[in-house]
Amino acid sequence: MSKAMRILHAPTNIAGIAGLAAKAQRRLGYDSTSVEYISRQFNFGTDLSLHLERERGPMKVAKAMRFATAAIRKYDVFHLYFGNTLLPYPYPDLPLLRALGKKLVFHFCGCEVRRRDINLDEYDLSGCHECTSLVCLSKHHPPFNRADKLLVATPDLLEFVPGAELMPGPVDLSEWQPEPFRDKQPGEPIKILHAPTDRGIKGSNYIIAAVERLKQRYNVELLLLENVPHAEVKAFGNQADIVVDQIMIGAYGTVAIEQMAKGKSVICYIRPDLRPYYPASLPLVSATPATIYEEIERLVLDADLRRQLGAQGIEYVHEVHDVDKVAARMIEIYKET
Structure with a gap:
């Protein structure tokens, strides 16, 4: 693939990874776009938000379908995050993406793929031991074998995603620059x-x-x-x-x-x-x-x-x-x- 390839990072901007990656890939000369379906309070920043949190029922599905249809026509590489694809479970877009020869990368970031039972049984400490949100119990993810490449954001996830590569979390060093060491003043905490x-x-x-x-x-x-x-x-x-x-x-x-x-x-x-x-x-x-x-x-x-x-x-x-x-x-x- 050349720089002519068109890259989509979607549909979730977990920890800002999608937005940061797309922006950096554009600096490298590639046509890369980040899209989030639902905007969250953390506001990491993407190129486009569908704001599906504002929609209900059929309108929500229809808006996702319109975007997915246009995206499948436009992009060559689909870098997909947090166990999601362009359409919700059972991921009806995956067979079409595969049939059209699109490149698929699944990027897992945490609770969408962690196995609570394994963490509780095998480790004295884990994120599951005192978790109350229990996201993992209701979260689906697409079959691993549908991807051309599997990525994980942290090494604790490797055991749950066989064959995955560890992809370090990105940081924009132009935005997060070193601060002078804080010399505490007398009386200051x-x-x-x-x-x-x-x-x-x-x-x-x-x-x-x-x-x-x-x-x-x-x-x-x-x-x-x-x-x-x-x-x-x-x-x-x-x-x-x-x-x-x-x-x-x-x-x-x-x-x-x-x-x-x-x-x-x-x-x-x-x-x-x-x-x-x-x-x-x-x-x-x-x-x-x-x-x-x-x-x-x-x-x-x-x-x-x-x-x-x-x-x-x-x-x-x-x-x-x-x-x-x-x-x-x-x-x-x-x-x-």
Whole structure:
């Protein structure tokens, strides 16, 4: 395939991946578009939203059908996210896409493919242990063998998607630039940022409890952000000294990537069996519900360690998560399949 190929990222913009990838692929000279069917409060940004959240019943289906019909005519590569295709289960568009020789990439990002039973049986900690939303119980995904390529966003998903490639989460480094190290002024609290999309999955209650305990001994403040637009997370991140991503899932996500890019010291649980997927010098602090108090305390007391982790995190994200590198690898995949 040449640069003449037309690429569609749809129908979900989980963690902003679709929007970032399409924009970067256009910079590389490709005709690439991101479309989300439903706009969410996080507002990561796509080229087009169908705003199906505003529609009901037959009108909702008809709008999706109109878009799918036009997209099948226009695009050559369909990069599809979160276990969705252009049309809802049972995915009536897939046979047509295959028959027309379209390239299909399924990109899995989390709960749409995690097996709750396996996580509960095999791991002491997981996003499933205290999850209350139970998205996985009602979520379908298309058969893996319908795709030309399978991708996963984090290494914990590899066991649930046989044959998948791990695709690092992208970050736009022009938007997430390093901040000068925050030298705390006398009397000013150490600020700890936590921005969960789901408290149970991220272990938020343990994080909140740990900060409350720390307040009894140290001048600390929790910046807890929930259901806020993506731009607000960036703004509050400027104020943070320490960022806690999650302490249950076992792999870091978008918050960790973006805040490392800004030079923040990050705490996030890395499951021991997933360590080989990361460099030995991974510049973040791993913590569990049992150790989160001690690990936050260590960073509160050690400004030099915060500074060191921040500097190393910037280098790591530039090497692994730069959206231009991620988008270029996606282009290679489209050409290889």
